[in-house]
Amino acid sequence: MYVRDLVREVVAEHAAHELPLVDSLRKLDDDRVIRTLTGRGRKREPLGFGYAELAALVTPVVWLVLDQAARRTVDAAMESATARGRAGMRRLLRRTGTRAPAAPDRELAGLEPAELALVRRHILERAAERGIGLREAEALADSVVARIATGEGEQPAVADGPAAPPAPDAPRPPDVA
């Protein structure tokens, strides 16, 4: 299952107003998206105007955490230093404008339950950093984890499918009996 598809599903469910943002980000490749989402640069343009503070957005939270998770699986595949160097070089080339062959979109595959718990924790942490309320954050995290768990081994495109039920082993919010 591709990270970007999963992100779009989650955002469509929890923060539909962010869909144009996700759609515009989907025009970029994964590396660039991550650079954009992590970048703090406030470059001033001559006639620019707007609000610099980043709002309580769901998209960066989900995308960054899922990308991290996907990268761990990829990292396990290419541990050699040369592969990393090649990836860095590719990024450099892309920055200077010569288009290197686009890297394949990141995929989530084979996450262990422990890793799923880690994903959940990271989402909660990042959401807290961005000022998202705890209840909303937990709903978000649960939804992501559930999708990963149910999406495993199935066809990736499930954007229009019904919302999957939460996984039985996922911890429930404390106020829910």
Added chain:
Amino acid sequence: MRSVTAPRSLTGTGARFALLMVLVTASSVPMFNILVSNIRDRNDQGASQLRGTMGCLYAAGFDPTGSDLDNLQATMRRGGLLTQCLAEHAEGPYPGLLATLALFVLAALVYWFLPAVRDRRRRTVAVGEVDADGTLGAELAALHERTGIRPALRFRVDPARMTSGASVYGRTGSYTVCLHAGLLARRGTDPEGFRAVVLHELAHVHHRDVDYAYASTALWRVFVLFALLPTFAVDAWITVLALSGTDSPWWPDAATVIFASAGAGLLLAGLVHLARADLLRRRELHADVQAVEWGAHPANWDRPDPPGTASVVPLLYRLTTPLRTHPGWAERRRVLADTGRLSRVGPLEMFLTGASAALLASSLGTLTFLGAGSTSLWLAVALVTPVICLILGAPVVRARHTPAGRAGSGVVAGLWLGCGLLVGELVESGRYRVDWFLPEPQYLLAFLFIAAVPTVWWSQTLRLCLGLPKRVQRRAAAVLCAVVTAAVLWSGLWWWELGGRRIALGGGDMGGGGLAKYYARTVPGFWHDYTMDLSGLSWGLALITPLHREPPAGAATILMWLVPLVLLLMQRAGTRPRVRWTLGAGLAGGLMAWAGVALASLMLSFQRPGTPKERTGPFLVVHMWWTIVAVMAACLLTAALVAAFSRRHQLVRALIAAQVTQLTAYAGVFLLYASDGCLGPVNTVFDRCQWHTDNGSNVGRAVILLTFVSTVLGSACAALAGVGAAGAVRRMRGRRAAAGGPVRATVVPLRRGSALLGAGTVLTLGVPAVLLAAVVMTTSTSSAMSNQLLRESTESAKQPGKQPDKRPGTKEPDRAPPNSEAPKLRSWQTWSWLNNGGAVHAQQVTRAALALNAEILKTAAKKRNANGKVGADEKAFNRLCGTLGKRSQEAEGYFPVPVPDLQKPWSEALSRLRHGAGNCQAVTIPPEGGPPRTPAERERLFNASLYEILKGIRDIGNAYRSIYKAADTHGK
């Protein structure tokens, strides 16, 4: 209706953008000229580097190791000849113009294609691609519709920006609003904020900010890359060469000329950065106001400033504010709460405008095809005046519409403008100075007055213009006042070009009392009684004469008081201020002038020589000088007092009063000299009582010629000083004008016949003033002797103005061969002297001498008479001696030899030749009325003259040989 007023108040910034771009373009012409000449002449060695303008200056005795004053005097000695030489050798500005044109084309291409490049690089996407439900596109179209913007406009999304902002770019007629990806998400949670951002960007399009901002950026970047950086590189290279031990007379004595171009470049860079940032900040605020007018909610501007700006280093934040292109949120909110802040005049913008004006005038001055006169200055003034008028006019117009509105007096703005002019002049003057500091830097303060007078005048007259009853009248009057403002500013700057700059260089009295010496020489008499008067006179004339024959300045001085007087009398019924008091004060000042003139005559009568003939010598000159002093002092004092005691329209009232004083004083001067002899102790020349119309009109004309322009301009300066002094006194007393002059802001109820009275007043004052101006500006000759003296003084005064054309330091120092400095400089100077005409003159003298010698030999070979003598062909000798005398005289009219110990034998030999040739001529064909001589006497004289000529020929040969030797040492 409201949307119309906003762009109109913006026009000030548009004019400033235009001024900035013209400044950058104009500055690139001399820069490219220097660069081109550096590249072209890089291989020049030895004598070939002495061609052109540098050669002229060296020939005239210019010396980089000397002082500014020495050089000024050296170049003023044969001013006309130097001007001619410079004009012959002036390099055309065409390489610079062509390069500038190329620069301009390149900048235009950058401007045109930058948006497309930007689109490609940023990988922006169309709105439709991210707009799944189509609501975003619909909303953007609705907002576009609401603003009514006509040019082509498209919206795109930059996915790589997570901030909730937007920006706009593009080129004339085709604009792109680029929404940041973060803003798309914000639309769901904060639709009002989204609309505010988009409307703000659309306001930029509406105000044409995209055109200005991106065109100026394109031009500036191309200019920096192709003109400024290469210039800095050349300057740095010259400095490296000089520091690494290359020996040159230019180093370190004339290091100023090397650093001047770098200094001017740095000033230009700083100026453009600050001005651009200031303009963009203002445009941001205007866009905010426009967005709110289009329906954006002001609450969207209630944002906290980013952390670390106001709390951590508040001082640093404040200091760097002028460098930022965006105002802080707090500033934006303040402007939205009170839009009057937008039209407030800032010190920074006035300062920058002043510095731009100085740099622009200097750059335009290098365009030789504009002529040697004041055309380039007119051009600079024509570009700067609209900026000044719009900046200062906006608050005045606004104050009229809002009841509580108050606009500044223009004094502070004018002083800041003057500071800018001062700094610009100080940096630019380094190009023709070899000293680090001006000998008389206090005269630079004149710029404060040069700038403050037109700004205050404009602020006050514009208020009067707005008080006119009809709209057409208001507009026409405002345009006329703007033209007069331009003329007044031009007069001030032209005064500096003609006289002020020379005075600041220490050459006010033509160097070491040159003017005083000239008077002593041309007016025979006992000057030692008047040493003090003479030095005061030469100093004073240097101050007041530069503009006395400039018709535009004359017109400006008349319009300066006539226009406001008419405006005052035409004010709307019920609001017309009283002018009667002002006119009365002027008349009182006139009586004071009469008393002053009488007092001066009385004081001088103790020194009055015994006979009328003696009295027409130095005594009359000194007498006229003190008359001038009395007239001017009375006018200036009247102006200062009227300004100090007026509540409103101080400068305008002061000028009107001073003009009344001036005209009354002129009548007094005429009476004093016309009725000379009837006035007892106040008599000047005559003792017998008789009416001397000629005497009165001649002296009166001379006095008017010298004081007509300078008195009005001086009165304006005195009025400002009076306003300042009164303000200081009021502040010290701690209350606002409680002491109160006789003037209250009274208004006159409209009465029948007052229009007639007003017209009468205008005619009574205006007609004589115009007639006097016409008389003094058109008289070419005047019997008054001071005219003659002044003509010479102004003719020489124009010379320093020519000097900025030369750019000595930028190309010379790096090519100096490593020799000891003094002999090398001597050889440069003498070589240039020979090259620019010295050799030709020597040749012509020699040719004439040889022809005479041939005639002598021919005569000696004739068959002898019985007494062993030969008969000479008197006609032939007369002709040949005449030619020799003429050639010698012409050679004497050439530059003196730049090295003093070579000049002495050269000039002595020439004067011997001329003397001998004159004698020879007089003896061969005796002039009519000469003393009758016997043949023997004639023979003796003839032989003596020939011997003198022969000795002169020998001497001049020796002198020429030593000059040639001195010039020959640098290995051509």
